Amino acid sequence: xxxxxxxxxxxxxxxxxxxxxxxxxxxxxxxxxxxxxxxxxxxxxxxxxxxxxxxxxxxxxxxxxxxxxxxxxxxxxxxxxxxxxxxxxxxxxxxxxxxxxxxxxxxxxxxxxxxxxxxxxxxxxxxxxxxxxxxxxxxxxxxxxxxxxxxxxxxxxxxxxxxxxxxxxxxxxxxxxxxxxxxxxxxxxxxxxxxxxxxxxxxxxxxxxxxxxxxxxxxxxxxxxxxxxxxxxxxxxxxxxxxxxxxxxxxxxxxxxxxxxxxxxxxxxxxxxxxxxxxxxxxxxxxxxxxxxxxxxxxxxxxxxxxxxxxxxxxxxxxxxxxxxxxxxxxxxxxxxxxxxxxxxxxxxxxxxxxxxxxxxxxxxxxxxxxxxxxxxxxxxxxxxxxxxxxxxxxxxxxxxxxxxxxxxxxxxxxxxxxxxxxxxxxxxxxxxxxxxxxxxxxxxxxxxxxxxxxxxxxxxxxxxxxxxxxxxxxxxxxxxxxxxxxxxxxxxxxxxxxxxxxxxxxxxxxxxxxxxxxxxxxxxxxxxxxxxxxxxxxxxxxxxxxxxxxxxxxxxxxxxxxxxxxxxxxxxxxxxxxxxxxxxxxxxxxxxxxxxxxxxxxxxxxxxxxxxxxxxxxxxxxxxxxx
Ligand code: FES
Numbered sequence: 285x286x287x288x289x290x291x292x293x294x295x296x297x298x299x300x301x302x303x304x305x306x307x308x309x310x311x312x313x314x315x316x317x318x319x320x321x322x323x324x325x326x327x328x329x330x331x332x333x334x335x336x337x338x339x340x341x342x343x344x345x346x347x348x349x350x351x352x353x354x355x356x357x358x359x360x361x362x363x364x365x366x367x368x369x370x371x372x373x374x375x376x377x378x379x380x381x382x383x384x385x386x387x388x389x390x391x392x393x394x395x396x397x398x399x400x401x402x403x404x405x406x407x408x409x410x411x412x413x414x415x416x417x418x419x420x421x422x423x424x425x426x427x428x429x430x431x432x433x434x435x436x437x438x439x440x441x442x443x444x445x446x447x448x449x450x451x452x453x454x455x456x457x458x459x460x461x462x463x464x465x466x467x468x469x470x471x472x473x474x475x476x477x478x479x480x481x482x483x484x485x486x487x488x489x490x491x492x493x494x495x496x497x498x499x500x501x502x503x504x505x506x507x508x509x510x511x512x513x514x515x516x517x518x519x520x521x522x523x524x525x526x527x528x529x530x531x532x533x534x535x536x537x538x539x540x541x542x543x544x545x546x547x548x549x550x551x552x553x554x555x556x557x558x559x560x561x562x563x564x565x566x567x568x569x570x571x572x573x574x575x576x577x578x579x580x581x582x583x584x585x586x587x588x589x590x591x592x593x594x595x596x597x598x599x600x601x602x603x604x605x606x607x608x609x610x611x612x613x614x615x616x617x618x619x620x621x622x623x624x625x626x627x628x629x630x631x632x633x634x635x636x637x638x639x640x641x642x643x644x645x646x647x648x649x650x651x652x653x654x655x656x657x658x659x660x661x662x663x664x665x666x667x668x669x670x671x672x673x674x675x676x677x678x679x680x681x682x683x684x685x686x687x688x689x690x691x692x693x694x695x696x697x698x699x700x701x702x703x704x705x706x707x708x709x710x711x712x713x714x715x716x717x718x719x720x721x722x723x724x725x726x727x728x729x730x731x732x733x734x735x736x737x738x739x740x741x742x743x744x745x746x747x748x749x750x751x752x753x754x755x756x757x758x759x760x761x762x763x764x765x766x767x768x769x770x771x772x773x774x775x776x777x778x779x780x781x782x783x784x785x786x787x788x789x790x791x792x793x794x795x796x797x798x799x800x801x802x803x804x805x806x807x808x809x810x811x812x813x814x815x816x817x818x819x820x821x822x823x824x825x826x827x828x829x830x831x832x833x834x835x836x837x838x839x840x841x842x843x844x845x846x847x848x849x850x851x852x853x854x855x856x857x858x859x860x861x862x863x864x865x866x867x868x869x870x871x872x873x874x875x876x877x878x879x880x881x882x883x884x885x886x887x888x889x890x891x892x893x894x895x896x897x898x899x900x901x902x903x904x905x906x907x908x909x910x911x912x
Contacts, residue, residue, distance in 0.1 A: 285302045285303060285304075286302070286303045287300050287301070287302060287303075288300070288301060288302075288303060288338075288365050288366075288367055288368050288369065289368045289369075290305075290307065290310040290314070290365055290368075290369045290370075290371065291368075291369070291370045291371070292310075292311060292314055292316055292371055292373055293336070293370065293371065293372045293373070294372065294373070295316060295373070297314045297315075297316060298314070299313045299314040301313060301365055302365075303364075303365060303366060304364045304365065304366075305364065305365050306324070306342075306360065306361055306362070306363060306364055306365075306527075307331075307333055307340065307358070307360035307361075307363045307364075307365065307369075307371060308320060308324055308331055308360040308361040308527045309527060310365060311360060311373075312524060312527050312550070316373070316378070317378070317379035317522070317524075318331050318360055318373070318377055318378070318379065318527070319331060319376065319377050319378070319379055320361065320526050320527055321530075321688060321689050321694060321695060321696060322361075322530060322684070322689045322690065323526050323527070323528070323529040323530030323531065323534060323684070323689065324361035324526070324527045324528060324529060324534075325361070325529065325530070325534070326343075326345055326347070326359055326361055326362045327347075327689070327690055328347075328689060328694070329345065329347030329348070329359065330376075330377065331359050331360040331361050331377060332348070332352075332357050332358070332359060332360070332374060332376075332377050333357070333358055333359075333360045333363075333371045333372065333373050333374070333377060334355060334356045334357055334358075334371060334372040334374065335356045335358055335363075335369060335370075335371050336356060336370045336371065336372055337368075337369065337370035338365075338366075338367045338368050338369030338370060339366040339367040339369070340358055340363040340364060340365060340366055340369060341363070341364050341366050342358065342359070342362040342363040342364055343362060345358075345359045345362055347359060360377075361527065379522075397514055397515055398515070398646070398856040398859050398860060399513045399514075399859060399860055399863045399864070401513065404860055404863070404864035404866055404867050405864055405865075405866045406513060406863060406864060407472075407863075407864055407865045407866065408491070408493065408510040408862065408863050408864075409471065409472050409493070409575055409577065409610075409625070409627060409861070409862055409863075409865060409868065410469060410470065410471040410472070410480075410491065410493065410510065410574040410575040410624070410625060411440070411469070411470050411491065411510065412467050412468070412469050412470075412487060412488040412490070412491040412510075412574070413435075413436060413439050413440070413467065413468050413469075413470060413488060414465075414466075414467050414486040414487075414488040415432065415435045415436075415439070415464075415465070415466055415467070415468060416464065416465050417431055417432065417435055417459070417464040417465075417466070418431075418464070419463075419464050428455040428456055428459055429447065429452050429455055431459075432447075432455065432459075432466070432468060432479060432482070433445045433447065433479060435468075436468055436470055436477060436479055437477070440470065440477055442476075442477040443475075444475065444476050444477065445470070445476065445477040445478065445479055446476055446477075446478055446479065447478065447479040447480070448478075448480070448623075451479060451480065451481065451482055451623075454482060455482065458482055458483070458484055461484060462484030462485060465484070465485060465486065466482055466483065466484055466485070467482070467483050467484075467485065467486055467487045467488050468481070468482050469481035469482070469483075469491075469574050469621070469623070471574070471575065471610065471625045472610075472865050472868075473609065473610045473625070474609065474610075478625075480574075480623045480624075480625070481574070481621060481623040481624075487572070488511075489511060490568075490569070490572040491509075491510040491511055491572060491574055492507055492508065492509060492510060492568055492572050492573045492574065493507075493508040493510050493573070493574065493575045493576070493577060493862045493863075494506070494507055494508070494558075494559055494562065494573055494575075494576045494577070494620065495508055495515075495576075495577045495578075495579075495855055495858045495859045495862050496555055496558070496576060496577070496578045496579070496580075496855075496858070497578075497579055497580060497639065497852055497854040497855040497858065498523070498551065498555075498578055498579070498580030498581075498584035498585070498587075498588060498639075499523060499580065499584075499639075499662075499854075500523060500525075500530070500531065500532055500581065500584065500662065500663055500664075501522065501523055501526070501530070501662070501663075501687060501696075502520050502521070502522055502523060503520065503521055503522075503523050503551070503554045503555065503558065504518065504519075504520040504558075504852065504855055505518065505519050505520070505555065505558035505559060505562060506518045506855055506859060507562040507566060507568070507573075508859060508862055508863065510574075510862075510863065513863050515859060516566060517562055517565060517566050519558045519561045519562055519565075520558070521554055521557060521558060522696075523550075523551070523554060524550040524551070524553065524554050525547050525550045525551060525587070528546075528547060530663060530684040530687070530689045531663040531664070531681070531683065531684060532581060532583040532584070532663070532664065533597065533681070535547055535583065535587075536583060536593055536596060536597045537597070539587075539593050540593070540594055540597070544586070544587060544590055544592075544593055545590060547587045548587050548588070548589075548590040548616075549617075551584065551587045551588060552588075552616060552617045552618060555576070555578075555618055556617070556618060556619050559573065559576075559618070559619065559620065560619075570619060570620055570621065571620075571621045571622075572621070573620035573621055573624060574620070574621050574624050574625070575613070575620070575624055575625045575626070575627060575862070576613050576618055576620060576624065576625075576626050576627070577627045577629065577858050577859075577861060577862040578626065578627065578628050578629065578638075578858070579629045579637075579638040579639045579641075579642040579854045579855070579857065579858040580637055580638060580639050580854065581631070581635075581636075581637035581639055581664065581666075582596065582603050582606060582631045582633065582634050582635065582636070582637040582638075583596060583634075583637075584637065585606075585608070585628050585631060585637055585638060586603065586604060588616065588626075588628055589605075589608060589611070589616055589628060590616065591604040591605060591608075592604050595634075596634040596635075599884065600882075601633070601634040601635060601882070601884075602634060603631075603633065603634040606630055606631045606632065606633065606634075606637075606875065607630035607631075607872065607875060608628045608630075610625045610626065610627050611625070611626045611628075612624070612625065612626065613625060613626035627861075627862075627868070629641060629642055629857075629858055629861060629868075629871055630871060630872055630875040631875065632677050632875055632878045632880050633677070633679075633880040633882075635664065635666075635679040635880075636666050636668075636677045636678070636679050636878075636880060637666075638854075638858075638871075638875075639660065639666075639821075639853075639854035640658070640660060640666050640668055640677065640821075640854075641857070641871050641874050641875050641878070642853065642854050642855075642856070642857025642858045642860075642861065642871060643658055643660065643668070643819075643821050643850070643853035643854055643856075643857055644658065644668060644670075644675065644857070644871075644874050644878075645857040645860060645861065645867060645870055645871050645874060646850070646853040646854075646856035646857035646860065647817070647819045647821075647848075647850055647853055649668065649670055649671070649675070649817070649819070650670065650671075650672060650675060650870075650874055651672050652671055652672060652816075652817065653671055653672055654671060654816035654817065655669065655670065655671045655810065655814055655815055655816060656669070656670065656671065656815065656816060656817035656818070656819060657669050657801065657805075657815045657817070657818050657819065658819040658821060658850070658853070659797065659801060659818075659819070659820055659821065659839075660821040660822050660853075661682070661686060661797060661820065661821075661822060661825065661828075661838070662682070662686075662687065662822060663681070663682060663683060663684045663687065664679055664680070664681055664682060665679065665680045665681075665682040665796060665797035665800055666678075666679045667679070667680075667797075667800045667801050667804050668878070669801075669804050669805060669808060669810070669815075670878070674877075674879070675874065675877060675878040675879070676804055676807070676808060676878065676879045676880075676881055677804075677878050677879070677880050677881065678800055678803070678804050678880070678881045678882070678883050679800070679883070680796045680797060680799065680800035680883055680889075681796060682792075682793040682794075682796040682797050683789065683792060683793050683796070684793075685730070685786070685789035685790045685792065685793040686727050686730065686731070686790065686793045686794065686838075687726075687727050688701075688724070688725065688726045688727055688730065690786075690789045691725070691730060691782065691786040691789060691790065692781070692782075692783055692785075692786055693724040693725055693779075693780045693781055693782065693786075694724055694725060694726070694730065694786070695723055695724030695725065695726055696726060697717060697726040697727065697728070697827070698717065698723075698726070699716075699717055699718040699720045699723075700716050700717065700718065700720035700721060700722055700723035700724075700776075701716060701717045701722075701723060701724060701725065701726035701729065702714045702715070702716050702722050702724065702725040702726065702729040702733075702768065702769075702780060703715060703716065703717050703726055703728050703729045703827060704728065704729060704732055704829075705725075705729055705732035705733040705735075705736050705768065706732065706736065707736055707739070707740065712736055712740065712768065714729065714768060714769070721774055721775040721776040722768075722769050722774055722776065722778075722780050723776060723778065723780075724780055725768070725780060725782070727827070728827040728828055728829065730782075730790060731790075731828060731829065731832050731833055731836060731838065732829055732832050733768060733782060734747075734782075734787065734790055734832075734836045734899070735829075735831075735832035735833075735835040735836050736832075737749075737766060737782075738835060738836065738899050739835065742757070742766060743766075743787060743899070744899075745898045745899045745900075745904075746897075746898060746899075747784065747787035747788055747790075747791050747899060748764070748784055748787075749764040749765075749766055749784055753766075755767065755770060756770070760783075763783050763784050763785055764783070764784050765781045765782065765783040765784070766781060766782050767779055767780070767781045768780050768781060768782065769781075790836075791836075791897055791898075791899065792897070794836060794837060794838040794896070795837075795893050795894075795896035795897045796893060797838065798837055798838065798839075798840070798892075798896040798901070799889055799892035799893040799895075799896050800883060800889075801840070802892045802896075803881075803883060803886050803888065803889050803892055804881060806888075807881060807886075812840040812841075812842050812906075813842065815842065815846065816846060817846060817848060818839070818840075818842060818846050818847045818848065819848050819850040819853070820839070820847065820848070820849050820850060821850050821851075821852070821853040821854070822851075822852065822853075825849040825850065825851070826849055826851055828849065830844060830847055834900070834907070835899075835900060836899050836900055837896060837898070837899060837900030837901045837907060840906070841900075841906060841907045841908065857871065
């Protein structure tokens with residue numbers, strides 16, 4: 285296959301790629317972050333570049349004006365390299381500092397302490413133990429290996445420990461060179477304590493774990509001091525796999541066509557980048573990071589380990605593994621202590637992953653006698669209902685509209701994104717992140733906007749724009765749009781609007797999630813009113829206006845004090861498991877005891893979904909207190 289050079293200006297970065305590689309993939313290989321709200325689907329129009337030399341192929345996008353096309357503008361996700369190419373990346377296409385330019389990521393950086401020693405028995409999955417061993421003599425002639433293992437067993441009260449050949453071979457020298465004062469790093473692998481690393485002297489005070497939430501949109505990593513049971517820092521970045529689709533389905537299709545190794549590498553690179561930043565900012569050595577504990581949806585879990593993914597997308601949707609054993613992190617390319625372990629937490633099915641088992645643990649849903657519901661609102665909406673006796677789970681594809689994609693002026697929660705919309709003194713007002721001139725609307729703003737438009741009578745319950753407002757409501761190609769910000773009102777000279785097609789995408793997303801909750805409850809013969817704790821997981825929940833979410837029917841009309849915005853329950857649960865073997869065992873128990881209900885087999889799902897395709901719902905009486 286021909287190799288071509290792509291030069292990215294004004295950065296001057298060059299990369300060699302195969303013919304047919306898209307410009308957005310080439311940019312990713314050159315380590316350039318490109319604005320790709322729709323995940324390379326050619327919908328958002330944010331990945332514009334100007335081809336100044338060379339040839340690319342691809343369809344002409346209606347996102348570009350004839351004038352722009354004449355000037356050489358292309359969509360990077362839709363343009364394949366056909367020769368050596370030189371492109372110019374416009375300022376607005378570049379995501380400059382992947383982890384700093386974006387408010388969404390800054391929000392993830394809040395490190396939270398979640399481990400409660402009163403509740404969970406402290407027992408980190410990897411521990412460092414300082415040993416002052418008795419020196420051998422004619423009356424104490426135990427072999428070096430057995431001498432260390434028996435000391436570990438005594439200290440940790442475990443019955444079985446093992447060690448690799450390399451470690452065993454290193455023992456005679458390390459023991460004698462250090463006067464039998466050594467630090468053993470011991471990892472828990474199931475019922476076995478693995479004596480995985482040994483060094484001279486006492487380094488037991490330096491034992492760090494990294495907990496990772498592998499989100500489809502964002503990857504978050506927390507650095508945990510395993511001795512202090514504390515989160516000491518957190519970093520986040522966009523999931524670089526985004527160039528292969530905002531939703532996991534797009535990435536699965538891409539992996540099926542071209543193999544999963546590219547997606548595996550992108551995820552590992554993201555994790556390594558975050559670990560690198562944690563290490564640098566906290567003056568920690570890589571060798572003192574002894575384990576990485578990962579949670580995420582099952583597809584991410586497969587990309588993490590580069591497991592075959594072909595069967596997840598096809599009925600009967602079988603994962604390769606939902607409970608992989610602990611592995612050496614280096615085996616998948618994660619850079620920590622070379623002997624460090626990787627724990628990929630167990631999930632429930634191909635479509636309900638370890639982010640939810642960790643979430644169940646973090647919320648304590650599995651311990652309460654009252655029934656709770658946990659919903660993770662994202663491109664996939666996962667729903668868990670249960671209590672201390674039983675747990676059921678299901679998952680519905682919601683699409684990315686609630687995250688700002690598939691909405692023309694949708695943006696991620698970055699600087700300038702409209703995050704709040706409200707009515708003040710009869711006027712529709714908005715707030716942007718960082719008080720910057722508006723660049724578009726992010727998830728929380730989209731929900732507010734729909735609610736405000738409904739309450740103001742600008743849209744009807746079907747999401748159609750019904751009120752004529754001079755300048756603010758116009759029609760383009762037969763589709764009406766409402767301008768929240770007119771071009772003349774914006775220092776950016778860009779209008780921000782919502783179209784009826786956008787509104788339909790948002791209603792479709794919220795209907796999918798609502799219908800999933802409704803069907804699962806019906807199968808259990810329950811009503812929303814039977815739910816005593818309604819947990820909303822994910823960083824998204826933290827910025828959601830509850831009343832507006834109820835007004836549009838995204839969440840049910842239940843007593844407000846039952847709604848709990850639970851934050852990133854994936855990372856919270858994974859942190860608890862990292863610091864307590866009991867908690868990890870509990871997650872395994874949750875995984876084994878949760879019944880997965882496949883909505884594909886639910887004939888009435890479409891019926892419930894159709895009923896939810898109104899604002900807030902066809903059955904208005906279930907949303908009685910919502911004024912429309
Ligand atoms: Fe290319 Fe959206 S149009 S990433």
